[in-house]
Amino acid sequence: xxxxxxxxxxxxxxxxxxxxxxxxxxxxxxxxxxxxxxxxxxxxxxxxxxxxxxxxxxxxxxxxxxxxxxxxxxxxxxxxxxxxxxxxxxxxxxxxxxxxxxxxxxxxxxxxxxxxxxxxxxxxxxxxxxxxxxxxxxxxxxxxxxxxxxxxxxxxxxxxxxxxxxxxxxxxxxxxxxxxxxxxxxxxxxxxxxxxxxxxxxxxxxxxxxxxxxxxxxxxxxxxxxxxxxxxxxxxxxxxxxxxxxxxxxxxxxxxxxxxxxxxxxxxxxxxxxxxxxxxxxxxxxxxxxxxxxxxxxxxxxxxxxxxxxxxxxxxxxxxxxxxxxxxxxxxxxxxxxxxxxxxxxxxxxxxxxxxxxxxxxxxxxxxxxxxxxxxxxxxxxxxxxxxxxxxxxxxxxxxxxxxxxxxxxxxxxxxxxxxxxxxxxxxxxxxxxxxxxxxxxxxxxxxxxxxxxxxxxxxxxxxxxxxxxxxxxxxxxxxxxxxxxxxxxxxxxxxxxxxxxxxxxxxxxxxxxxxxxxxxxxxxxxxxxxxxxxxxxxxxxxxxxxxxxxxxxxx
Numbered sequence: 001x002x003x004x005x006x007x008x009x010x011x012x013x014x015x016x017x018x019x020x021x022x023x024x025x026x027x028x029x030x031x032x033x034x035x036x037x038x039x040x041x042x043x044x045x046x047x048x049x050x051x052x053x054x055x056x057x058x059x060x061x062x063x064x065x066x067x068x069x070x071x072x073x074x075x076x077x078x079x080x081x082x083x084x085x086x087x088x089x090x091x092x093x094x095x096x097x098x099x100x101x102x103x104x105x106x107x108x109x110x111x112x113x114x115x116x117x118x119x120x121x122x123x124x125x126x127x128x129x130x131x132x133x134x135x136x137x138x139x140x141x142x143x144x145x146x147x148x149x150x151x152x153x154x155x156x157x158x159x160x161x162x163x164x165x166x167x168x169x170x171x172x173x174x175x176x177x178x179x180x181x182x183x184x185x186x187x188x189x190x191x192x193x194x195x196x197x198x199x200x201x202x203x204x205x206x207x208x209x210x211x212x213x214x215x216x217x218x219x220x221x222x223x224x225x226x227x228x229x230x231x232x233x234x235x236x237x238x239x240x241x242x243x244x245x246x247x248x249x250x251x252x253x254x255x256x257x258x259x260x261x262x263x264x265x266x267x268x269x270x271x272x273x274x275x276x277x278x279x280x281x282x283x284x285x286x287x288x289x290x291x292x293x294x295x296x297x298x299x300x301x302x303x304x305x306x307x308x309x310x311x312x313x314x315x316x317x318x319x320x321x322x323x324x325x326x327x328x329x330x331x332x333x334x335x336x337x338x339x340x341x342x343x344x345x346x347x348x349x350x351x352x353x354x355x356x357x358x359x360x361x362x363x364x365x366x367x368x369x370x371x372x373x374x375x376x377x378x379x380x381x382x383x384x385x386x387x388x389x390x391x392x393x394x395x396x397x398x399x400x401x402x403x404x405x406x407x408x409x410x411x412x413x414x415x416x417x418x419x420x421x422x423x424x425x426x427x428x429x430x431x432x433x434x435x436x437x438x439x440x441x442x443x444x445x446x447x448x449x450x451x452x453x454x455x456x457x458x459x460x461x462x463x464x465x466x467x468x469x470x471x472x473x474x475x476x477x478x479x480x481x482x483x484x485x486x487x488x489x490x491x492x493x494x495x496x497x498x499x500x501x502x503x504x505x506x507x508x509x510x511x512x513x514x515x516x517x518x519x520x521x522x523x524x525x526x527x528x529x530x531x532x533x534x535x536x537x538x539x540x541x542x543x544x545x546x547x548x549x550x551x552x553x554x555x556x
Contacts, residue, residue, distance in 0.1 A: 019523035028509035031489035036513030041523035054128025057107040072104040138449040147440035202342040255289040395454035400477035405429035
């Protein structure tokens, strides 16, 4: 499930991958275009992203400049990204205070590969799980993604809006509570020893979190940051005090100079009454600057880098992190909510209440809350599905997909999951006369890219990478595809490998792939400035002579 705003691929680094010796691409948030002659090596860029999305590597990817190939991506991730249960492994490796995500693949000369997150080895599957939530690539990856009903449900919910995404968050939380309530009841009913173990677990939770307070973690992090930079703070504050009220009596600080200005005007007020306002403001400024200097002196005196306090703060933060990992809590506040529930359960046991009956009551309450949010999710989806389908159909017509027939079918399943009970399927008729069919099974490569573009233009989403978006199109259709890409780029980052000047000309950032002759031949990727971009667009149009001939004919 994706209940957050999309992230951005900020930087892509490629080393010794096939013909690319070394390239670093600083990508724009909007539309990025990659162009070049046929055979220049544009597909290597797609292969680099494919490795980050989990594609298998082999020895043929290793270039001649070394014994291994390396691809690394730096990504901004949206709020809540690491709360996803499937990303639990990566979340555990995340460095403290690390806002983004750094993913990498290394391919060795013998065909072996390694995957990394923040420089630490991870399973290729874990890397792919994270990358697929942030980058959507056309071709086989898009086919696999669009075939997933869970992804289609995410897309529709994103179209429904922020309220629906909040319901998804609430549904996930209530699903966890429901699953825990079911497990607790089964435990209590099935095994007395398990019940005792449950009591021990509750006691351990209360003990491990004793003394911790809500929101304390953020305050401690801020305190640690301040203590680690106490020298910088002291230096800066001292400099500010010196500028306001220097200790040297012969030097005038800001407060002294303002006071001098006020004293210079004071005797003149009776001669020029209009000076009264300025004089009064200067008197106020003298007072205010004095207050500020006093505040800064008090702050300077309060700075403390006591090693013992730093150690206490570090130990408390480590304790919080350990407890969150042990009990599977995403935040300290969630952990403390569980502690309070555990303390209440232990108190109930101590008073002689029947734990099994209590568990049944808790399960019934959890089921009722779960049913409420599931019903709200389903109602919103059924209400929005026709409008979503109509919007996608309109975009399909704009990108030259026949009559643009698109349909969303929703059915209720017997079993439920974190996203509710709804089963969804996107159906499309890419060509007149053909039956409606699932998008991932009906469309060809180029058609699938345009379908993905149409869906994303309506619902937004993650970074979109298009390798075959312009396959088999030109003229008016090419202009329409460029317009749709431009609209999409207002809502999400887009990367497109293209041979069409209509698309390249509207990009926020334009990169050219060029094959450089030599021994061995290699490929270069560079971002174009305005002058070189005009040259590249001219080449894409047919070259200088062709453009000149067209211009001459147009003026005849």
